[in-house]
Amino acid sequence: METPLLDVRAVTMRFGGLTAVRQLSFSLYAGELVGLIGPNGAGKTTVFNMITGIYKPTEGDIYFMGRSIVGLRPYAITQLGIARTFQNIRLFKGLTVLENVQIGAFVRHRTSLWQALLRTRAVVLEDTELKERAMHWLRVLELAEFAHARASSLPYGLQRRVEIARALATQPRLLLLDEPAAGMNPHETEELMHLISRLRAEFGQTILLIEHDMKVVMGICERVMVLDYGELIAAGSPEAIRNDPKVIEAYLGEPV
Amino acid sequence: MRRQLLYTLLAIGICWVLDALLQSAVRGQWVVWLNDYTYRAFVLVPMLFVTLAVSLNLINGITGQFSLGHAGFYAVGAYLSAGFTVYFSTGWLQGIAESWQSAVQAGLLVLATLIGGGAAALMGLLVGIPTLRLRGDYLAIATLGFGEIVRVLFENLELFGAQRGFTGIPQWVGFGFFWYALLMVSCVAVCRNLLQSTHGLAFLAVREDEIAAEAMGVPTTYYKVAAFTLGAMFAGAAGALLAHREGSIYPVDFRMDISIIVVTMVVLGGQGSITGAIVAGAGLKMLEEALRLLPVVHLLGRELQPSDFRMLVFALVLILTMIFRPQGIFGHRELGWATFARLCQRIIKSSGKRDAPRTEPPAG
DSSP states (O other): OOOOSEEEEOOOOOOOOEEEEEEEEEOOOTTOEEEEEESSSHHHHHHHHHHTTTSSSSSEEEEEEEOOTTOOOHHEEEEEEEOOOSSSSOOOSSSBHHHHHHHGGGGGSSHHHHHHTTTTTHHHHHHHHHHHHHHHHHHHTTTGTTTTTTTGSSOOOHHHHHHHHHHHOOOOOOEEHHHHTOOOOOHHHHHHHHHHHHHHHHOOOOEEESSSOOHHHHHOOSEEEEETEEEEEEEOOHHHHHHHHHIIIIIOOOOO | OHHHHHHHHHHHHHHHHHHHHHHHHTTTOOOOTTTHHHHIIIHHHHHHHHHHHHHHHIIIIIIIOOOOOHHHHHHHHHHHHHIIIIIIIIIHTTTTTGGHHHHHHHHHHHHHHHHHHHHHHHHHHHHHHHHHTOOOHHHHHHHHHHHHHHHHHHHHGGGTTTOOOOOOOOOTTTTTTHHHHHHHHHHHHHHHHHHHHHHHHHHHHHHHHHHHHHHHHHHHHHHHHHHHEEEEHHHHHHHHHHHOOOOOOOGGGGGHHHHHHHHHHHHHOOOTTTHHHHHHHHHHHHHHHHHHOOOEEEETTEEEGGGHHHHHHHHHHHHHHHHHOOOOTTOOOOOSSSHHHHHHHHHHHHHHHHOOOOOOOOOO
């Protein structure tokens, strides 16, 4: 059996007396598109923060491509190939859209800071290359026309897309999307669903998705995990989840 | 590398020519108002402060780490380079032929400046690593404390003349324009190179959002320490030139006021804007010197010297900037050919619009 891309093993996260995540285990395989759902405060974002190194789990271990990533700094984890977006958008507000995405691409740089201070030929070439790579992702996400606009001047829905472009520019093996449809109107949500499935189909991108909008999750994910009070209460195909009595009780509500 | 070498040689050449021109202008009294005093007050000192402002801009403006300790790095550079010159290098000059003296002096001056800059950079590194865990106000307080510690230290070290000041430093900088300009130009060039590259964006990312920067693979601590080290290095080199131009330095030259004035320059110019730091640095320093030229005012039976109120003026400038233009004169923008071209374009476009017949119906 192939080794999973991401392997979360019996992870627990406690904040003082509060246990946000309890004994959580799951695996992700390359090429999968998996949804993580659950009511507010179920610990979904905590899971993301543990995977990306912002929190260090109190117990348990997380393996990425066969090696433990617990205790690594967030930037090191991104360099290994995990990128994320944030629930509350965290773009570099004062910079342009292109610069935002260029910073994402910068993670794969080769020149040193000293070379940059002297602006050697290698730096000039690399700048062009990184800019081109950033433009590539802007074109993929249909953001090219906003390249030189200030990130904070864009409407909310577009800012979310810029965040996705920035994360993709780091060339991640695993992309974590934290409620990408939050605050979007139905039309924007539709476009987003289309985009996410396109990333999967065209680039084979592995994606773990937190989402509140059930239509998004059920529509595009082939596997869904449900978190409640920090515990995994169900996992399986969207059909199975929709009919799981425990999930209905905790989250979906009685079918009308 | 050939391009860099060409630019470097060009910069040295231009500085050299300007130095010679200015020197004959001052010595020969070509214009009435250009004498030794006004040259020092309106050319040399502003250039030194532009260097300080641009180097602090790297820390405060570009990387967003509010430092109030720039005078400390400036002092470290001045005292240590002067210490090197006074205690170690004078012996080297003995027994050297007269014709070679000036060349050896120039070499030693470069070495002393490198030592001053290097010592300050090391200090920046040492201060940076523990204090950069602090944020905002706490970092400001810690760096302020550092600056004061450095000053008090030199005030009490007999080796450096303590409160009497460190005197008898060989004045190898001489007339000064050449060296001051060279340092200023290299400081600006390095900062500009940095901002043009994607590495510079990493510094800006730290300023904009540390958590997001870290999540995008930017090692934030590394960039913060790098900014501190680089900024400190240029401040130290500026101190070294000051010491070797004036021949004597005093602890009061490195008071907290200096740090605050330089911060005012960065904020006024626009945090992160190099051209802003240049314009505000030169402008504020010239303003301060101009205050000295004003006559004494008699008010309520007292003699008031306008320059005694310079800190008041700076505070006022800072407050007014905060109220009316919090982003500073230039904001995050740079003033360069691109801005100039854009401005021209806008003027042409707007005049074109006025002439063009209206085709679309009025809105509403």
